[in-house]
Amino acid sequence: MRNEFYVWSIRQLTADKNHNAFTGAAWFQGALYVAYRQGDSHACNQGRLVVMRSRNEGVRFDTVGVFRGEFDTRDAHLYADGDRRLFVTGFECDESGLMGSGHEFSGTAWTDDGLCWSAWTRCTGADGYAMWRPQTRGGRFYCAGYTEHGRVGMGGTTEVSWFESRDGLCWEKQRSIHAASEDIPGECSFDFRADGSVVMLMRRDGPRVGSKPLLLRSAPPYEDWQQVELDVRLGGPALWLVGDDIWFSGRWYLTEFVTHVGVFKVVEDKPMLQMVLPSGPWNDVSYMGVARHPLNRRRFALSYYSVHTANDDPQVSQIYHPDIYLADITFTADYLTDWQVSEVLEGATLRTATADQAAGWRGLTAFDEESYAPGFVDAQQVIAKRRGVIFFRTSFDVGSTDAGVLHLGFDGPVQARLNGQVVCKGTGGNPALPDRLSVPVSFQRGVNELEIALDTNGGGAIEAVGPPVGWPCGIFARWEAVE
Template identity: 30%
Template sequence: MRLAILLSLALLASAQAADTPPHVAVSNIRRVFHNGEHNAFTDLCRFHDQVYLTFRSCPDGHMVNPTASVIILRSNDDGATWEQVHRFSVKDRDTRDPHFLIFRNRLLVYTGTWWSGPGTIEPKDYDMNKMLGYAVWSDDGKQWNSPVMLEGTFGHYIWRAASFGDKAFLCGRRKPGFDIAAKGEGEKVQSLMLESDDGLVWKKRAYFAETAGDETAFLFESNGSVLAVGRHGGGKNAQLFRSKPPYTDWERTDLGRSIGGPLIAKWGDRIIVGGRKTTPGKGATTSLCWLIDDALQEFADFPSGGDNSYPGFVALSPTRALVSYYSSHEKNADGKTITAIYMAELSLK
């Protein structure tokens, strides 16, 4: 009897320990890129044993401008130093929200583009129906192709991509029926899971948010089930989505807070969720959380403020990782606010 009790207590202690997230040390927070332009919307990946960082850069600021371009940097030493390997733009379009996908031994960078014409347009003239996805790719990280239009994405604003098996999947949001009306991001916007065999030609797999669709990140498990974190298009709490093949039925869970520019990634056996949070009295900052039992447990809140968030994450080892983000919490020598790219190192203790 005593042995059974001791065994039960040991099992209970083990279960409690498994549910207790490890301590994460955050170090070496630094600005890694600023060129005097508005730099934003980051992503990270590891390809051929090198780390890649991408983001949007625009001399005319955050809003829709044809002067925007996407920059891709590479690090041979786990993020200590960076070199630019590619920069691209699309004529008469604002390239923004770039994201990586490693698919069929190829490194792709996707960007959702707003049509602007040859000059800057007013927000009242933004039209989701003129959105279009583009991609560049490389087989070695050195030589890059020119931007290619993604078939099947016209009228969709594309976001993060993921893959499972021989298929690639992409978040795309659009107006119901491509409605011809005033600028319509918000409650009416739909979010779709788009599917591709080659990463370039896309078709609808399923709706996962038929209202209030917004930026959504996918994470596939080994059995093909998918976990996703989606921003709420109406400004309410973010949602956790779950589905299994063929991805036609989705479960939804309220995450209890808004998340701007959401990230979901695995670090070992644990799941990380990141993005922008807003705290009364403090404003908007970029943070990372463990996802445990469908709830968020924050472990890092990075120096950030104002226009910020859209983190990228890459695991360097089971105990070391990098996170990128952008922020406008610093000023230059003239006292003017800058919007730059930042990096931090994470280690498990």
């Protein structure tokens, strides 16, 4: 089984006495935002949406907004119209509660700078629908809204419908996607392919369908929807695309009473479990937010909530007071594999060393996709614990591409040159992680030359302990075109 991803970090973002749950995540104007519902319990009239911002890629957060409607305001979601406007959305559920004949009022607030927000405003054109996780593309807004318990829709059945909007506030129902009383369809998460087609995951809670979700596909104008049932019991769905691959997560039921946050890849329309994030074992988990990095289409911040960590105060029930977590994950890609590597220029520094001084060049090939570190160029035997600078060289053909991004990972301090020009410097650290540094660059059409000078970090980088047992010293490198 190939290694599909690297997990950079999993951080706990809250640790208080509230019920923290139902998350959303988005990048906006170079900062990472995470939103969640904060309340006294899973369903209560005190529910409100909290929005936090990080300006160092998710290491530290500050609260920048708190929003509440008339009733319990829940199911936070974040999405951005490029860098023009950031939206937080959710819906209000009145006092009759989630399991009764209550009503949903979807709402939103927005900001143009990440700090100054509008007031919470109810959406129009979707009365009775929970407008769950809307998205925007090409200046237009889209959402799969659902009605609960047949209060709105076709003959009392639960229904999911496709909505469109010009501003994310005033919605127009286009058509019903799925309505079936035995299915009890609900929350939907979707992503767009480059051609505008949609891939969607639809939650179903009906006992006759085993609470198994539907995977749906549609192309503009989104009139016809192909669907297939996925053989996994799942709630709180989140779906995202990595290249051509479909990934999803949610509340994965191992049994009726034991759940975890599972991460799956769709292979030939079948769910293949790839990872279980720290979570569970009780049922109050998942509702993942998905934020694709603005400079790296294969790096994602995944927010979720779980009850797996007890509060420091033993009087606070672990089962009923979940917290928010954030995973930083890079999905593996096509790395630059064929390199020429020099001998170590012993005693040299990045300030003094040049590739012209280097000698003893030899070929090295990056680890393949079946290894524990696909794409890694292992220079351990060349470095042999010596202090100094080692050079890596390769060339690659970008065709007619003019602009793109270099993604680099490295064990020690580096300096990278593209076609003879310095394009970046970085400090690095052991173990090397792919895509630690993403640098926008200008390519020359056709073949480009990449040179990376790596300080061996005192020659002792290989002494550091990392998976699986002491990672060697070397680099990751790849490039991609700007869409």
